[in-house]
Amino acid sequence: MTLPVALAVTRATVRRTLRDRTALFFMLLLPVAIIVVIGTVVGGFDQFRIGVVHSPGEGPVAVELAGDLDRSDGLETRAYASEAAARTALRRGELDAAVVLPAGLDSAARAGRPVTVPVLVEPGGGSGYAAVSSVSAVVSDHAARIQAAHFAMDRRGGGFEERLALARVTAQRVRPVGITTLTPSDRGDLLPLGYSYSAPTMLVLFVFINSLAGGAAIVQTRRSGVYARALAAPVPVRALVLGETGAYLALALVQSLLIVTIGALVFGVSWGDPVAAALLVGMWALVGTGAGVLSGAVFRTPEQAGAVGPALGIGLGMLGGCMWPLAIVPGWLRAAGHAVPQAWAVDAWTELLSRDGGVADIAGRLAVLAGFAAVLLALAALGLRRRLTEPVPGGPG
Known part of the structure; x- marks a missing residue:
């Protein structure tokens, strides 16, 4: 019974989100607009x-x-x-x-x-x-x-x-003599300029922000008593937790794939090794999923999730190198930035796009992101399970 119910919850949550025009704006239109602005500005540096x-x-x-x-x-x-x-x-x-x-x-x-x-x-x-x-x-x-x-x-x-x-x-x-400038290690520490810089960094930034802000939907559903009525059916708590987790993962993957597709077709972004890029997108979607479900378990009101979530996501994105390269900041700030998952994701994209890396080259960073995802998903599952089994303040039941 758990899996069919979980799939039903996933379908309902995804369908409800995709029908929300505001959610679609923040999932697709705003990231693309920011990619255009930053890509145009950064592209002029060369x-x-x-x-x-x-x-x-x-x-x-x-x-x-x-x-x-x-x-x-x-x-x-x-x-x-x-x-x-x-x-x-x-x-x-x-x-x-x-x-x-x-x-x-x-x-x-x-x-x-x-x-x-x-x-x-x-x-x-x-x-x-x-x-x-x-x-x-x-x-x-x-x-x-x-x-x-x-x-x-x-x-x-x-x-x-x-x-x-x-x-x-x-x-x-007549072909002239060409000059090629190489760094001693022949490796770049920065993402390529232009859209190849803005697309991957905005993917990392907005998948995480939208997941955090999306926690408001879980809070709203919880406060409306929908979960309480489902548990009275009875529906296993684990089915609801699994269903919401699956929905947030699906939404994170949809947003990531849209950004990747638009970046490649419209802005000419080369995402590097396809297998490595797919693994990185999937792992980052898991990190965002854990953050989003945890947001829905931690915040008590939709307003809190909608206000604090994006602000927290922007702050972590700035610390993790989504706004500027960590290679240009002081060493202590670079070390502090790697305390958040965004820095490891941006480092992995830099490896793929600037150094033509593959799966083996980003394996260590994927392992770190997997650790972040495991911790966030575990905390999210425990927190949401506890929330679903407690009385609903001001709600039915």
Whole structure:
């Protein structure tokens, strides 16, 4: 009798939650919105904001240089009609640097005279000086094509435009020497930037928060006397506990799968080794399930669960590295963060997404999460069993 009743309780709870528009908003729409916001902001950290000041009547050489800057992966360019406007944007912090295309760039390039391309930066802006290196690389590539065009003119004759076009085509055909930067251990301590950062961290954050907040439904059901009437049927207490636990696990898995699917299809997130990712999602769902059912057993009113649960979840998420990487915080704070399960889950995602890890690489972290899940589920089962067998304050029975 226990299993059929437990399944019936699971179906009823899941159906009731999925019909609740507010619950669906917090399960799906809010996490996706936060993923978009954080992914967009964090994704810009690997690009420098460059202003390009155009000169009146600039020729094709200047236009081509501006296009090279715009097409560079490490630069996000914005066009300005005057140097004064670019300087204003620099002072406001809207740009990391500004490139001023000289008025005589085309004539100097055709004549083979030296050309200086000014790059403006704010004295106190550290990112501006780093941006100069990226700009210099683009300008150097552009200058190399001009030099190649003049070399061809000296050896074979022809016009400047013709030889510059030949140099441009040759540059596209010839594969340049590449430079790869590696850390000494060849391992990353941070999640990839952009949506590959926001999607896994928000999965960890919101599955836990929604599970805690969802404890309000258990409290409401308990206070309404539904459990008391079911026990009078009689229905075994263990069937109710098992049924609610199964419902919270199903909801946590549904939310996780939705975030994973949307992250992969809409935002292009690669979740790493599929077996390892599935194990991690399942284990984190168990952690969230234990927290959610425990919330329903501990809190006395739905208002308490709805107010304290999300606040607690956000606090633990901040401590565990869902808001910022623990790799950048002091050692004592990093150690304190690993007192909560969120840190171990984020570490496991970092292993999968940044280091191409597999099941063996996250086995230790999965074991720690399994320990958290076992403790939370045991406390939840004991707490809910005790709550279901005590009188309902202000309720029937």
